[in-house]
Amino acid sequence: MNLEFNEEQIDALREFMNVSIGAATASLASLLDAFGTMHIPKIEICNSSELSNKIESTVDLNSMYYVTKQLFTGKFGGECIFLVSEASATNLGRHLYAIQTPSCDEVNDAVIELTNILTSTIVSRLTQELGIQVQFFVPYLHFTDAHSIVDDGDISKYSKIIIISTILDFQDQQIKGNIYILTKDEAIESLRALIDEKLEEIYG
Amino acid sequence: MIEIKYPDVLLDSLENGHMIVDDAFNVSYWNRWLSINTQIPKEEIIGKSLEKFFPQINYKVLYRKIKTALTIGTPTFYDVNSAKKFVPIERNKVTTSSLRLMQQQVTISPYIACENKVMISIYDISELFEAKLLIKKEAQKVQTLNEKLEADKEVIDKNIMVMKTSTNGIIRDVSSFFCDFFEVTKRELLGKNISMFKLSDTSDVIYRDLWETIRSKIPWSGELQYKTSKGQKKWFLARVVPILNELREIVEFSAVFHDITNEKLLAELYITDPLTKLYNRAHFDETINFIAKNQRKSDVDFILAIVDIDYFKRINDTYGHQVGDDALVCVAKNIKKSLRENDLVARWGGEEFVIMLKNVTLDEAQKIMEKVRSNIEKNIVCHDIKVTASFGLTKYRENEEPKETFKRVDDALYEAKDGGRNRIVVK
Numbered sequence: 001m002n003l004e005f006n007e008e009q010i011d012a013l014r015e016f017m018n019v020s021i022g023a024a025t026a027s028l029a030s031l032l033d034a035f036g037t038m039h040i041p042k043i044e045i046c047n048s049s050e051l052s053n054k055i056e057s058t059v060d061l062n063s064m065y066y067v068t069k070q071l072f073t074g075k076f077g078g079e080c081i082f083l084v085s086e087a088s089a090t091n092l093g094r095h096l097y098a099i100q101t102p103s104c105d106e107v108n109d110a111v112i113e114l115t116n117i118l119t120s121t122i123v124s125r126l127t128q129e130l131g132i133q134v135q136f137f138v139p140y141l142h143f144t145d146a147h148s149i150v151d152d153g154d155i156s157k158y159s160k161i162i163i164i165s166t167i168l169d170f171q172d173q174q175i176k177g178n179i180y181i182l183t184k185d186e187a188i189e190s191l192r193a194l195i196d197e198k199l200e201e202i203y204g
Numbered sequence: 205m206i207e208i209k210y211p212d213v214l215l216d217s218l219e220n221g222h223m224i225v226d227d228a229f230n231v232s233y234w235n236r237w238l239s240i241n242t243q244i245p246k247e248e249i250i251g252k253s254l255e256k257f258f259p260q261i262n263y264k265v266l267y268r269k270i271k272t273a274l275t276i277g278t279p280t281f282y283d284v285n286s287a288k289k290f291v292p293i294e295r296n297k298v299t300t301s302s303l304r305l306m307q308q309q310v311t312i313s314p315y316i317a318c319e320n321k322v323m324i325s326i327y328d329i330s331e332l333f334e335a336k337l338l339i340k341k342e343a344q345k346v347q348t349l350n351e352k353l354e355a356d357k358e359v360i361d362k363n364i365m366v367m368k369t370s371t372n373g374i375i376r377d378v379s380s381f382f383c384d385f386f387e388v389t390k391r392e393l394l395g396k397n398i399s400m401f402k403l404s405d406t407s408d409v410i411y412r413d414l415w416e417t418i419r420s421k422i423p424w425s426g427e428l429q430y431k432t433s434k435g436q437k438k439w440f441l442a443r444v445v446p447i448l449n450e451l452r453e454i455v456e457f458s459a460v461f462h463d464i465t466n467e468k469l470l471a472e473l474y475i476t477d478p479l480t481k482l483y484n485r486a487h488f489d490e491t492i493n494f495i496a497k498n499q500r501k502s503d504v505d506f507i508l509a510i511v512d513i514d515y516f517k518r519i520n521d522t523y524g525h526q527v528g529d530d531a532l533v534c535v536a537k538n539i540k541k542s543l544r545e546n547d548l549v550a551r552w553g554g555e556e557f558v559i560m561l562k563n564v565t566l567d568e569a570q571k572i573m574e575k576v577r578s579n580i581e582k583n584i585v586c587h588d589i590k591v592t593a594s595f596g597l598t599k600y601r602e603n604e605e606p607k608e609t610f611k612r613v614d615d616a617l618y619e620a621k622d623g624g625r626n627r628i629v630v631k
Binding site for chain 1: 280281
């Protein structure tokens, strides 16, 4: 199984992601009435055993996190993880429910809603660019410390994973989150083939 | 592709709730599942706003979710773990249940975007949720047990001497208390053989018994003598348990030790003659009475001997008690070294010694005693007096009272004395 991406494929993927993230930012602005920015996505292919460390290196190890995981399936399938710190999640709950002290249920639902919009828009747009359809599953949320975001046992069966990550930042509302799109062996190969098809279609 | 002629029938046949609403929450479809579970017939709700029937729903949030689904063209979801129910539906479960209301997964999917209509689907995930709660509860129990186990483990580690070895005696683990007691570090012990604690002058009989018992997959309990890293002899009450796998094969041995050195020393003091270090009369009496009472075949076959130092009073009177004591010690050592490990010798009183020679005939016993007599005569000299001793011997008869045996052996000794001393008489 060839899981390596050449320069051209990486460039194309980065471009598709830029478009997707742009669409997500626009959706967020119109649906949540909040203007946020999203960083240029980082694309990495690594061994599954490295995932935990890579995520830990991007978060504040002293904070508690709301972690939402949502699966998507189709010709290109994988898992989206959205991380938001306890403080950011509370600010999100305040903003979406327009109350000073949102309840636990309200914070949870606000995080689920933001994840939903982000993952749906980013992945839908990416797959739209690639000319395929995907199905989303119910997102699951848990609240945990920074060291337990990814349980190493959860990913032991994957040998290679691709991590597409970006940071969402609503400065006015003081909400910041990290988004990871993870996909494994066969899906990486499938993504590579889809990118090749798209490049062929564009450049002939 | 086939055209579905009766979508109502299709949606009614599903085991989930499905409704179609617009962004003003007006209901335009209400399936059979919802009619049954909410007790609101479709005729009553269709064409009306959801708000009238379910005022507890947060319509601001619902509106936003409807907009999201319509805008991004994919389903949006409510938090499945939420305590707030989208549509409260009583559960009729009669048997134990932690949920009074149905736990729901609510999905809002775009239906007819141009009419701002979405389909709200409600899935009953109560059983799944209950299973999750049960797992959480059980996991908490396991955690509590683990914490207790860890605490108990620490108590054991700090207060009990425990050792685990491989089947060939290689030390795999020891408790901290064991290390402290033997004044060694765990690191120094792991990988070493248990035989490092064995005393070279200790009988192999006990170790052989231990080994044969545990190899037969039976726990062994008994007393063991070991030496510490500084060479101190210590007594332990030990229990060694073979650990078996599911195929009943021994995988390792686990041993628990209890230091009984002090008790052992006290017990020894109680049964030992302080001058000669032989057993005292009380211990010999106890042993012979036990044998006579129990009449075990392996015990009753013995020869009783009494040894009396000749003219002992003369030694005492001439050279004093210190020299007399020296003579007693020398005779005691001489007797002891001539006997086997399982023979019993005690100081009977004054200048008399009593011996129990096990599993020998009278002839054999006489030969052994002759060797002792000869050794005393040849080797023990107190100043210018040659020390000699007289011997009486008799065989114990089954079911006999010990006093009868003693009567015979005393008679034999009397005859030996009467016959000129420094001799053996057998009765």
